[in-house]
Amino acid sequence: MDHQAVRTRFAPSPSGQLHVGNLRTALFNWLLARHHRGAFVLRIEDSDAARSDAERIERLQGDLEWLGLGWDVGPGVDSPVAWQQSRRTDLHAEAAGRLRHMDAAYYCFCSTERLAALRERQKKAGHPPRYDGCCAGLDPVRSAERVAAGESAVLRLRMPAEGSLRFIDAVRGEQSFQAADLDDPIIQRADGSAAFLFANALDDALMGITHVLRGEDHLSNTPRQIVLLERLGQSVPVYGHLSLVVDDQGAPLSKRRGAPGVGTLRDEGVEPAAIANYLARLGNPAPADGLEPLDTLAADFDVTRLSRRPVRFDRRQLDYWQSLAMAAAPVARLRPALRVDCVPGDRVAAFIRLVQPNLRRADELNDWALRLFSRQSVLNGALEARLRPSGAAFFETLAGLLESAATADWKPLRAELEAATGRRGGALMKPLRQALTGLDHGPALGDIIHLMPADIRRLRLQQAAAIAAPGADTDA
Numbered sequence: 136m137d138h139q140a141v142r143t144r145f146a147p148s149p150s151g152q153l154h155v156g157n158l159r160t161a162l163f164n165w166l167l168a169r170h171h172r173g174a175f176v177l178r179i180e181d182s183d184a185a186r187s188d189a190e191r192i193e194r195l196q197g198d199l200e201w202l203g204l205g206w207d208v209g210p211g212v213d214s215p216v217a218w219q220q221s222r223r224t225d226l227h228a229e230a231a232g233r234l235r236h237m238d239a240a241y242y243c244f245c246s247t248e249r250l251a252a253l254r255e256r257q258k259k260a261g262h263p264p265r266y267d268g269c270c271a272g273l274d275p276v277r278s279a280e281r282v283a284a285g286e287s288a289v290l291r292l293r294m295p296a297e298g299s300l301r302f303i304d305a306v307r308g309e310q311s312f313q314a315a316d317l318d319d320p321i322i323q324r325a326d327g328s329a330a331f332l333f334a335n336a337l338d339d340a341l342m343g344i345t346h347v348l349r350g351e352d353h354l355s356n357t358p359r360q361i362v363l364l365e366r367l368g369q370s371v372p373v374y375g376h377l378s379l380v381v382d383d384q385g386a387p388l389s390k391r392r393g394a395p396g397v398g399t400l401r402d403e404g405v406e407p408a409a410i411a412n413y414l415a416r417l418g419n420p421a422p423a424d425g426l427e428p429l430d431t432l433a434a435d436f437d438v439t440r441l442s443r444r445p446v447r448f449d450r451r452q453l454d455y456w457q458s459l460a461m462a463a464a465p466v467a468r469l470r471p472a473l474r475v476d477c478v479p480g481d482r483v484a485a486f487i488r489l490v491q492p493n494l495r496r497a498d499e500l501n502d503w504a505l506r507l508f509s510r511q512s513v514l515n516g517a518l519e520a521r522l523r524p525s526g527a528a529f530f531e532t533l534a535g536l537l538e539s540a541a542t543a544d545w546k547p548l549r550a551e552l553e554a555a556t557g558r559r560g561g562a563l564m565k566p567l568r569q570a571l572t573g574l575d576h577g578p579a580l581g582d583i584i585h586l587m588p589a590d591i592r593r594l595r596l597q598q599a600a601a602i603a604a605p606g607a608d609t610d611a
Contacts, residue, residue, distance in 0.1 A: 141173030142345045145199075145206075146220075146335065148180045149191040152396035153198050155448055156350075156380040156388035159414040163348045163377060163441075165204045166415065169433035176342060177209030180220045180335065182328060198397040202407045203429050208342070217342070220334060227329035230337050230367055231290055231322060235275070239366040240322060242278040242288040243270040265318035266291070290323035292333075292363055300358040305346065305375030305438045312358045320359050336360035340369035348438070351376040352387070375438055378418050381445045388448060395450075404496030405453070406460035413456040418442035426459040454495065462492040472497035477508040482586065489578050489586055506572045507587050512598060513573030519602045525566045527604040532556055533567060534596035537584060545581025570599035 143164040147157060168175040177199065179192055196210050209218045216222040234240035243266075254264040270278075271293065282288050295314040304310050322333035329337070335356075339347060354376045364371050379387045388394035400410060408426060415421060415432045419441050423431070461469075466487045478486050490503040506513050514522070522530075532555050536548075552567075553559050568580055571592065577583065584592065 140345055141168060141171035142176065142343050143168040143173065143348065144176035144178055144339065144342070144344050145204075146178040146180050146338070147195060149188075149195050151191070152398045153195060154388055154394035154396050155400075155410070155414060156394055158198075158202070158397055158410070159380055159417055160349060160377060161199065161204055162202075162411060162414050163419075163436075164346075166429075166433045166436040167346060167348060167438060168207075169430065170436045173345075174207040175204075176218070176344065177206035178218050178220065178338060178342065179210070180331075182220045182224075182334065194398065198401075201401060202397070202411055220338065223334070223338060224328070226341060227323075227334050227337060228327065231329065231333070234292065234322070234363075234366060235279075235290060237366070238275060238293070240290050240292050241271055241273065241275060241319075242282055243291045243319075243321070244273075244278075244281065244286060244288045245269055263316075265316075268319060271319065287325045289321045289325050291319040292322050292359065292366075294319050294359065294362060300361065302357065302361060302371075302374065304354075304357075305348070305373050306378075306441050307351075307354075307376055307443055310354070310357070312355075317355075317358060322363070332356050332359060333363065336363050337367070337369070339372055340364050340367070344372050345370075346373045346375065348375045348377055350379055350387075352379065375441075378442050379445050380417060380448050382448060385445070385447075387445075394448075404498055405457055406464065408463070409453060409457040409460040412460070413453045417448070418444075418446040426456065426463055457495060458492070461494040461497070464491065464497075466491075469494075469497050469500065473500045473504060474498075475501045475504045475509070478504050479508070479588075482508075485586060489582055493577055503577075506574070507583065508591060510591065510594060513595065514570075514598060514602065515573070518569055518573060522566055522569060522599050523603045525599075525603055527600040529556055529558075529566070530570060530596045530600035530603060533570075534593055534600065537592050537596070538589065545579070545584070548581065548584070566599075571595045 145161040145164050147153065147161070153161070165175050167173075177196075179195070181192065192210065199206070206212060212218075231240065235242075245266075249269075250266070253267060257264050270291070278288070294317050298314050300312045300314060300317070302310055320332050321330050323329055357374050357376070361371050381387055382394070397410070401407075408428075411429060411432065412426055415427075415436075419436075421427075421432070421435055423435065427435075466484050469487050469491060470483065473483065473487070486504065486507065487500065490500065490507075493503070494500065505511060533552065536551055536555055549563075552563060556563060564580055565575065568577065568583075569575065571580075571583060571587065
């Protein structure tokens, strides 16, 4: 494959924030372009003026930029007519006129009532709904006169009447459609605007798109678009239809069904690297398991490996990649999220490095800071009840040993604690961790003890001892 010739695109409608399903489509197109050192085009299909505005377009751009999916052609890189579908209406009208003049398209005057009744009859007969070609045989000259006189009509593409239409899908291999099963699609609405199927394919051709990766729900559009482009003498891109991303009920992700949007995930503190690494592997068995930069994901990208079966969006998997992204984030990038001032300045970097493998979001630094450096209590009623069986003497002994500990080396210190308390393993470590941090999990306990100020360690263990003392208030 000629690397320089590869040119992919992402062509969203700016009707709302990107959700993870269509973001995966954008990512795969970006990875394919970068794999072949080609170009990635961002085209905004904003012909629906009622659902498109400048703010939504800017938000969409911001989502892609935040994820690192920059474009070579699109907003800020090219003139609006090149990337904004609403500015390309003259190109669409000219192509529609050529199709009509070569009798490759015809005016259809069928009313919405007739078409609805037709679909109902077909449904009752057990047949798939399709246009019956009622207007296909009308005289084109007379049809043009009727439209010129003000009669409402759409323009339909004249599809082949027999035979089969075949193409090689980059993901699914050879595809074949019987012409008899494909009706004549509308390419121009009665108001003169281009229908999606028409504008989408024509813009791809005119913008030199060589490869189109899109959802499998567009598979049935492909033979019609191939016929359309061939009639216009345009090059046909390589199409690849991706398996759909579905929710827990097996339904395709959509905005209406509450699919998580990029903006929502960003507001929750999810890292762009986590999103990219998860989606890059969703239906794509990548060779590496670790967190990878986008360039490495692109170098390993292979369309032929992509799954043909629906793939389920699993938030737990995204959380796993989030934990890896948090652990790998530079301290300088996490530092602005620390807003409480209880961490001494000379310990901030060490503190962040210690807790970041346990972070789900950067702002959780504040909770950890309060637990490790603040004098406020970290205990609650439920935890107090779990600490009482250990007894006050246990925590008093720990406080005395940690106060006088001569080394920061955890191994000999742990041996001292075991010898003094007569406890080992979880019987020692669990209540000690709970008393110091108020949690059952976290960084290595020796590292926590080493980083915590001595007065905070003492305070925490004194509070635990008071709770566990005989006669202590047990109301919780």
